[in-house]
Amino acid sequence: MEAQTALIGHNRPADATPVKMATRDLDVSYGAIQALAGVELDIRENEVTALIGPSGCGKTTFLRCLNRMNDTIEGCVVSGLVTLDGHDIYDRSLDVVQLRARIGMVFQKPNPFPKSIYDNAAYGPRIHGLAANRDELDEIVVTSLEKAGLWKEVRDRMGEPGTSLSGGQQQRLCIARAIAVSPEVILMDEPCSALDPIATARIEELIDELRENYTIVIVTHNMQQAARVSQRTAFFHLGQVVEMGDTVELFTNPQDERTQGYITGRFG
Amino acid sequence: MTEFAESRGHVGTNDGAARRARRHAAERRFRLYGILAIVVAVSFLVLLLGSIAVQGYTAFTATQIRLDVTFEPEVIDPEGTGDPELWAGADYGALIRHSLGARFPGVREPEEVRALMALISSGARFDLRDMVLDDPGLIGTTRSVWLPAAADIDMLVKGITPRDVPEDARRVKDNQIAWLDALVAEGAVKRALHLRFFTAGDSRTPERAGIWGAIVGSFYTMMVTLALAFPIGVLTAVYLEEFAPKNRWTDLVEININNLAAVPSIVFGLLGLAVFLNVYHLPRSAPVVGGMTLALMTLPTIIIATRSALAAVPPSLREAALAIGASPLQVVMHHTLPAAMPGVLTGTIIGMARALGETAPLLMIGMVAFIADIPGGPSDPATVLPVQVFLWAGSPERAFAEKTAAATLVLLVFLIAMNGLAVYLRKKFEKRW
Structure with missing residues (x-):
């Protein structure tokens, strides 16, 4: 076990980690198409949970249920229970705007606002009223850019448009934008799929650093990436969770033959 | 190969x-x-x-004739009162008659005198009156004054109407041509920039007709149209594109908006006549009614342009804003609408340019009336540029033909300027990112 851990390159926290988010009997359908069926998953605090599986298996749909981004899709029906700190996030009395401030999201393609780098990072704090004055706002912006590992690269060009950065920098700007509102959970939907290997490595390092303060859920197509960055992994197949467990366990000793088939490259 | x-x-x-x-x-x-x-x-x-x-x-220049006019006190102020109000009512035509009589002493017959007087614009006496009212010191002096020629003479000098046709086929008779040639020979005839064309309202006399009244009328009409059509159109489009649920009702609204864009403009004129004039008794011939009618016509254009501009904004931008906790209204106001602004402005300006060139609906609400005064506000009777073109095109005098073409040129300049503005705004807003 010790050897395997060293091989993957990460320390696993103790099993006693509290559950941050959980789903019970989660069904999602787009019109007549059932995208998820009976998904039960626990996401633990200050861990990176990786969601893997072949295309169209429902990973992204699941991720978008966690911050209710599926609400914006016409004809999408969600049933079942999704909780954050034990509270149902689909509760009618819950303010979805507030929820999304607690659960940030980073998308597949870097999508900075067509505004300056500063305004990109400052947008969230501004709309949520997190800063009382300009100095506080400046501090939040700088801290988030530092946490996203982008500050040194952009400190002299805060007024330039966010879209003028390289792909990897743009994605880190999007991460900075998400953490500027101090979320508790960060959802990442294949954050490296549009990036080159060096930028990918930079983001992976960053994910590992962010784990200290945030709970992270990452969808990825890249199994090596899942193995490198996550502590726990869920394998999705045809809208269901086939297997969920410790990343090292899952990759070295999969219980289900479909999991084994996928991670050894026999399908998917 | x-x-x-x-x-x-x-x-x-x-x-x-x-x-x-x-x-x-x-x-x-x-x-x-x-x-x-x-x-x-x-x-x-x-x-x-x-x-x-x-x-x-040629309408931008006009023929002028120089006369030595004596500002006779016995004509301007026969009773010697010194009261400017009486001066204003004096017979300034007599001054021109005396001046021409002095220049052509052989002309005695009343018929001939009338023909001689017809060289000079019938409005020239108002110019003399204005000169006297501006500067009473002129009374009693003799000045060499450039007076506007009558339209027929103007046409002849410009070579638009021919000289070499039989006399009874011409409006300008042989004796008038002889007098004119005599004046030309002594350098008393010139063509000068016709500023009056840009500063005067409409007139029955071609050489006194100007386009300023129509420009002001068009301006007020466009302001009313813009003030109504832009906010209503953009709000409608934003609601339909960003907030409305997709159901049978919104489909119906959408189909109707698309159909409205294809409705002939005269139908909007009929609506304006039936509703704004007959039901609400709003003033006839007024820019406010014209603007409201044209706003109805421009609305579908603005709505369709705004909707397609909003639809072209990449969904990733909306998702980015939503995911950080922006409310749907904040997403629209901070991100989607600013990103769609170039398209919105282009659609609006093109819709406005169409409204500026529109004639038919305005005929229905009485903006085709002859209005000589410059409108002082949106509820004063007025006409607009394209209707002015239409009115002049229907006038029989030859001189109105060049006015028609000149007014068309002015209208085209405004349209090109508006399209240029659309291009400029699009470029300017696109540069932001």
Whole structure:
């Protein structure tokens, strides 16, 4: 076990980690198409949970249920229970705007606002009223850019448009934008799929650093990436969770033959 | 190339080379058709603009005749009261008659005197009156004054109406031509910039008719149209595109908006007449009613342009804002609408340009009336540029033909300026990112 851990390159926290988010009997359908069926998953605090599986298996749909981004899709029906700190996030009395401030999201393609780098990072704090004055706002912006590992690269060009950065920098700007509102959970939907290997490595390092303060859920197509960055992994197949467990366990000793088939490259 | 052809040759024929040649020929033919189409389109445009410009540019100058006018006190102020109000009512035509009489002493018959007086614009006496009212010191002096020629004389001097036709086929008679030639010989006839065309309202007398009244009328009408159509149109489009649920009702609204865009403009005029005038008794011929009618016509254009501009904003931008906790309204106001602004402005300006050139609906609400005064506000009777063109085009005097073309030129300049503004705004807002 010790050897395997060293091989993957990460320390696993103790099993006693509290559950941050959980789903019970989660069904999602787009019109007549059932995208998820009976998904039960626990996401633990200050861990990176990786969601893997072949295309169209429902990973992204699941991720978008966690911050209710599926609400914006016409004809999408969600049933079942999704909780954050034990509270149902689909509760009618819950303010979805507030929820999304607690659960940030980073998308597949870097999508900075067509505004300056500063305004990109400052947008969230501004709309949520997190800063009382300009100095506080400046501090939040700088801290988030530092946490996203982008500050040194952009400190002299805060007024330039966010879209003028390289792909990897743009994605880190999007991460900075998400953490500027101090979320508790960060959802990442294949954050490296549009990036080159060096930028990918930079983001992976960053994910590992962010784990200290945030709970992270990452969808990825890249199994090596899942193995490198996550502590726990869920394998999705045809809208269901086939297997969920410790990343090292899952990759070295999969219980289900479909999991084994996928991670050894026999399908998917 | 040959190698490739040979390698294909083993199939049996040099089919490949022949097919390639046909393909290239088809490509060349297609390009040629394209170039021909452009040449035809451009030549029609040049022909159209050229003929308008050639007909119209002469209206920007006017013929003037120099006369030595004596500002006789016994004509201006026969009773010696010194009261400017009485001066205003004096017979300034007499001053011109005396001056012409002094220049052509042989002319005595009343018929001939009338013909002689017809050289000078019938409005020239108002110019003399204004001179006296501006500067009472003129009374009692003799000044050499450039007075506007009558429209028929103006046409003759500009060479628009011919001299070499039988006398009874001309409006300007032989004796008038002789007097005119005498004046030309002594350098008392010139063509000068016709500022009055840009500063006066409409008139029955061609040489006194100007386009300023129509420009002001158009301005007020456009302001009313913009004030109504822009906010209503943009709000409608934003609601339909960003907030409305997709159901049968919104589909119905959408279909109706698209249909409205295709409704003939005169129908909007009928609506304006029936509703704004007959039901609400709003003032007839007023820019406020014209603007409301044109706003109805422009709304579908603005809504459709705004909707397509909003739909073209990448969904990733909306998702980014939503995911950080922006409310749907914040997403629209901070991100989607600013990103769509170039398209919104372009659609609005193009809709406004169409409204500026619109005549038919305004005929229905009485903006076709003859209005000589410059409108002082949106509820004063007024006419607009295209209706002014229409009115002048229907006038029988030859001199109104050049006014028609000149007014068309002015209208075109405004339209080109508006389209230029649309291009500028689009570029400006696009540069932001």
